[in-house]
Amino acid sequence: MSPTPFSPSPGEPVLVLLEAGADGARLPRVADPAVPHLRVSDQGVTRGDGLFETALAVADEAGVLRMRKLGAHLGRLASSAAALQLPAPSAAAWEAAVERGLQAFTAANDVAAGDRLSVRLTVTRGPEAAPGALPQPSAWALLSPAPAVEDEERRTGLRVLLLDRGLDSRAPERSPWLLTGAKTLSYAVNMAALRYARAHGADDVVFTSADGYLLEGPTSTVLIVRTGVDGTRRLLTPLRQKGILAGTSQAVIFAAAGAAGWELGYGPLVPADLEGADGVWLVSSVRGVLPVRAVDGVEIPVDHALTLELQAHLDADGDPGAHVAGDPAPTAG
Ligand SMILES: Cc1ncc(COP(=O)(O)O)c(C=O)c1O
Numbered sequence: 245m246s247p248t249p250f251s252p253s254p255g256e257p258v259l260v261l262l263e264a265g266a267d268g269a270r271l272p273r274v275a276d277p278a279v280p281h282l283r284v285s286d287q288g289v290t291r292g293d294g295l296f297e298t299a300l301a302v303a304d305e306a307g308v309l310r311m312r313k314l315g316a317h318l319g320r321l322a323s324s325a326a327a328l329q330l331p332a333p334s335a336a337a338w339e340a341a342v343e344r345g346l347q348a349f350t351a352a353n354d355v356a357a358g359d360r361l362s363v364r365l366t367v368t369r370g371p372e373a374a375p376g377a378l379p380q381p382s383a384w385a386l387l388s389p390a391p392a393v394e395d396e397e398r399r400t401g402l403r404v405l406l407l408d409r410g411l412d413s414r415a416p417e418r419s420p421w422l423l424t425g426a427k428t429l430s431y432a433v434n435m436a437a438l439r440y441a442r443a444h445g446a447d448d449v450v451f452t453s454a455d456g457y458l459l460e461g462p463t464s465t466v467l468i469v470r471t472g473v474d475g476t477r478r479l480l481t482p483l484r485q486k487g488i489l490a491g492t493s494q495a496v497i498f499a500a501a502g503a504a505g506w507e508l509g510y511g512p513l514v515p516a517d518l519e520g521a522d523g524v525w526l527v528s529s530v531r532g533v534l535p536v537r538a539v540d541g542v543e544i545p546v547d548h549a550l551t552l553e554l555q556a557h558l559d560a561d562g563d564p565g566a567h568v569a570g571d572p573a574p575t576a577g
Contacts, residue, residue, distance in 0.1 A: 250276050252348050252351075252352045257387060257389070258277070258349045258387045259277035259386050260274055260345040260348070260384060260386075261273050261281060261383075262337055262384060270334070272341040272344040272345075274345070282368075283371045286369075288366070288368025288369065289368070292429045292431075292432070293429070294368030294369055294428065295324040295325060295328060295332070295366075295367055297318075297364070297365040297427060298362060298528075299312060299313060299362070300313075301342075301360070301361040301363050303356060303357055303359040303360075304357065307356055307357055308350075309346045309349065309355060309361060311346070312561045313493075313496060313561065313564070314339070316492040316495060317365070317529075318338055320489075320490060321427075323425075324426040327423055328428065330381060331379065333367065333383050337383075338365055341385040342363060349387055358392075359389075360392065361390055362387070362390040362530045363385060364385070364386045365385050366429070368383075397534060398535070401534065401535040401538075401546045402448045402526060402534055402536050403446040403447050403541075404446055404447065404448045404450050404461075404536050404540075406450050406451075406452050407441070407451055408454060411454055413455050413512075414455075416485070416486070424487035424488070424489075425484065425490065426489075437449045438463075445541075448462075449462050450466055450526075453487065456514055457512050457513065457514055458511070458513040458517065458518075459482055459486060459488050463528055464491070465481060465489075465491030466481060466524065466525070467497065468480040468481070468513065468517060469522045469525075478509060479497070479498065479508050481510060481511065481513075484510070493527040493528055493533075494527055499565045499567050500558075504557075515539075518544065521545075522550060523535055523551070525554060527554070532555055535548075
């Protein structure tokens with residue numbers, strides 16, 4: 245017997261389960277987010293064994309919601325799944341789930357231009373399978389209204405602490421099981437680092453490697469802008485091979501800035517590269533482009549015009565091209 249169709253309530257998150265059909269294909273079903281759907285033995289819960297993506301959907305002038313950077317997010321989800329050897333649903337199944345969720349949200353709400361939803365795709369290794377049984381990953385999309393970005397936060401900027409992640413920059417290559425470049429569900433360490441920063445008078449964190457390279461924020465990518473003596477703008481981000489997640493926002497911003505004539509550089513970067521920069525930003529899909537105003541208690545310049553320019557590159561939602569995939573060749577910081 246198929247379950248009764250569920251209609252989401254206005255203003256509430258929309259849950260779309262990707263259920264395994266008879267032929268193994270994954271089919272989307274809108275379900276009640278207020279009731280349990282996971283088994284307590286699901287390895288996503290018992291071991292943090294799974295992966296996720298967080299993306300942004302924005303309503304256009306006609307009030308039609310569209311997920312940004314769909315291809316980049318689904319590409320990164322597939323890379324994370326490969327790193328975890330997790331049989332995740334196909335890109336087509338995720339696209340169907342997102343489409344179904346956006347339709348259900350639109351049917352339940354008066355969507356206005358500029359409205360934002362965070363779209364979180366999750367897949368876990370599922371309940372512990374009996375010996376010889378096929379694994380049954382659990383997969384779902386959760387679409388939740390996202391608050392508008394506070395102009396104040398974007399103008400004022402973030403105070404960050406540089407925190408040692410405790411791994412040297414060769415660890416990802418030496419120990420691929422650390423899964424440093426995958427977006428796994430094991431974010432307790434990242435959340436602990438954020439709590440540490442907040443308990444010590446800061447708003448956010450930039451991780452460094454044990455041998456002193458700049459890495460990333462717990463939920464963001466680091467960008468630096470420098471202007472050369474000839475006025476050329478140079479946009480820099482830490483080298484991915486040092487063990488960071490390939491940011492989809494960074495990729496889109498790099499592609500747009502490159503097309504606008506900026507020079508681009510993929511580190512490797514060290515904390516000294518933050519000094520004398522025009523500005524430093526933390527970027528991610530839902531929070532967007534946020535300037536850093538202090539590093540370890542030392543104030544740094546905040547360039548409001550540059551923040552808006554980088555945010556406009558992100559909002560243009562262009563093709564990230566080659567910046568989204570693969571490991572770019574190192575360039576000088
Ligand atoms: C560790 C980490 N780095 C970078 C990012 C930024 O990624 P994106 O721009 O694709 O949202 C995130 C996003 O949550 C993250 O968790």
